[in-house]
Amino acid sequence: MKGFQFIVISCLAVIGWGCSGDARQSTRIPPLPTDDVTKRAQVGIEYLSTIIRRSPRSAVNYQKRAELYIVLRDFPSALEDINQALDISPSNGLYLLTRARVLRQLKRYDEALAAARRAEVLQQDTPELYVLLGDLTQQKRQYRQAKLYLAKALQMAPYDGEAYFYTGLLDARQGDTLSGIALMQRALELKPRLMLAYVELTTIHTRLHDYEQARQVNNQGLRYFPKESALYYTRGIFYHNQKKLDSALIFYRKAINFDSTNYLADFQAGTIYLKWISLPQAVKCFQKVIRYDPKYPQINFLLGTAYDRIGNLDGSIEQYTLATQADPADWRSRGRLYRAQQRKHYLETYGTLPPATPEIAAETEDEKDIPQKALDERVQIDILTPHLQLKTKTDTARNFKIKQ
Numbered sequence: 353m354k355g356f357q358f359i360v361i362s363c364l365a366v367i368g369w370g371c372s373g374d375a376r377q378s379t380r381i382p383p384l385p386t387d388d389v390t391k392r393a394q395v396g397i398e399y400l401s402t403i404i405r406r407s408p409r410s411a412v413n414y415q416k417r418a419e420l421y422i423v424l425r426d427f428p429s430a431l432e433d434i435n436q437a438l439d440i441s442p443s444n445g446l447y448l449l450t451r452a453r454v455l456r457q458l459k460r461y462d463e464a465l466a467a468a469r470r471a472e473v474l475q476q477d478t479p480e481l482y483v484l485l486g487d488l489t490q491q492k493r494q495y496r497q498a499k500l501y502l503a504k505a506l507q508m509a510p511y512d513g514e515a516y517f518y519t520g521l522l523d524a525r526q527g528d529t530l531s532g533i534a535l536m537q538r539a540l541e542l543k544p545r546l547m548l549a550y551v552e553l554t555t556i557h558t559r560l561h562d563y564e565q566a567r568q569v570n571n572q573g574l575r576y577f578p579k580e581s582a583l584y585y586t587r588g589i590f591y592h593n594q595k596k597l598d599s600a601l602i603f604y605r606k607a608i609n610f611d612s613t614n615y616l617a618d619f620q621a622g623t624i625y626l627k628w629i630s631l632p633q634a635v636k637c638f639q640k641v642i643r644y645d646p647k648y649p650q651i652n653f654l655l656g657t658a659y660d661r662i663g664n665l666d667g668s669i670e671q672y673t674l675a676t677q678a679d680p681a682d683w684r685s686r687g688r689l690y691r692a693q694q695r696k697h698y699l700e701t702y703g704t705l706p707p708a709t710p711e712i713a714a715e716t717e718d719e720k721d722i723p724q725k726a727l728d729e730r731v732q733i734d735i736l737t738p739h740l741q742l743k744t745k746t747d748t749a750r751n752f753k754i755k756q
Contacts, residue, residue, distance in 0.1 A: 393423040411440035415447050422454065430454045445476030452484055461491045479509035486518050490525065498522055513543025521552060529556060547577050554586040558593055566590050581611030588620060597624050615644040619651070626654065631662040652678065653685050660688065663705065665696045 400417040407413070414437035421430035434451045441447060448471035455464035465488040471481055482505035489498040499522060505515040520535025533556060536549045543549075550573025557566035570590065573583045588603035601624050607617035622637030638655035641648050656671030672689035675682055698706045 390424065393420045396420045397424075409440060411437040411444065411447065414440070415444075415450060418450055418454065422450075422457075425457075427454050427457045431458065443474060445471045445474035448474065449476050449478075449481055449484070452488070456484065456488060461488055464488055465492065479505045479512050479515060482508070483512065483514050483518055486515075486522070490518070490522055495522060495526060511542055513539040513541075513546050513549075516542060517546055517549050517552075524552070524556060529560070532556070545576050547573065547580055547582070550577075551582045551586050554583070554590065558586070558590045561593075563590065563594065579610050581607045581614045581617070584610065585614060585617045585620075588617065592620060592624075597627065600624065613644065615641045615648075619648065622654065622658075626658055629661070631658050634658045635662065647678065653682070653688070656685070656688060656692075660692055665692055665699065668692045669696065 397417055397420050400413050400420070404410070404413050404417070414433045418430040418433035418437065421427070421433060431451070431454045434447060434454060437447045438444070438451065448467045452464045452468035452471065455467060468481060468485050468488060472485065482501045486498045486502035486505060489501060502515055502519045502522065505512060506519070509515060516535050517539035520532040520539060523535060524532030533553065536553050539546055539549050550569055554566050554570040554573070557569060567590065570583060570587050573580070577583060584603045584607035588600045588607060591600035591603065601621055604617040604621040607614050608621070618637040618640045622634045622641070625634035625637060635655065635658045638651060638658060641651050642655065652671045652675035656668045656675060659667035659671060669689060669692045672685050672692060675685035676689060695706055
């Protein structure tokens, strides 16, 4: 994402151009508010929309409005605008770079990578492009290529915080966690308002059970971004890993309040409700996850379990069936499907559900800790085993071995 300073300068330039036309159109443009980034973006969009209605074939105005939609995180509108700009000027590298950034946010990685590489061919030779390419190639697990792109970005801009961050993320994904942490800390020194660095560092320290450091990093991030859903989500994971489920649920709810599309927080909250036998809430959470990602791991099995316990046998049979279709080797779902079918047959025959068995109670206990390993793709670290190795030698002066 471009710096806010560039966006403001661009908007002011457009507004200045619009004012010359306003004298002819007798339109008065009010001053930009100066106290809120969101208000600035909203007012800038209104100005640009007016100008676009008067001059609909000016590609640059669509591109600038797309940038402001990015500030508001309205990525579908940003994509619509940047596509319109590219229809007018299809060989503009800057527009392709903006399109790649928007597609990256929409998790359409293949299309984003294609747009970014086309921008590279068109000689959009900027550190931002190479950082983006480094990120996208990481998403495709093309780690060697990602390293080359990020090295080029750092060569062009040795004080670019985002370049350090994605280089650290690459090291962490390849298993060198200590290097990854150091590079991400360096990124925050250069760019303290780099939100993703706080998310990733919280996640890494949590999974390494360094809870005090995780808490400090997360608190620091929340001071800069008090309404960022991802930071509340990772704080929920922080408490979830320590079995502090009431605190975890509080932070998952906050994550959902600040971003209703954060279905990963719904998933984790659903596992807690399922553990607490708060079945209607669990069903609601799992249904939302399915609306956003029908293939999310374990979701059909868990929703089927919630339906099963609440007495909705048709719903449980449907979900267990989907789970077995997705993974024919899933013996738990196959067993649950058979049992739900038998219970439905018993209900249809005798008009009542069969009594619960000790095996069902045992299964309930076994399931309680299953879902805790799910992580948001934005904060996923594949391998987190430190690769620090110290070659120790005998200290002949003191006659003992140095140990790590």
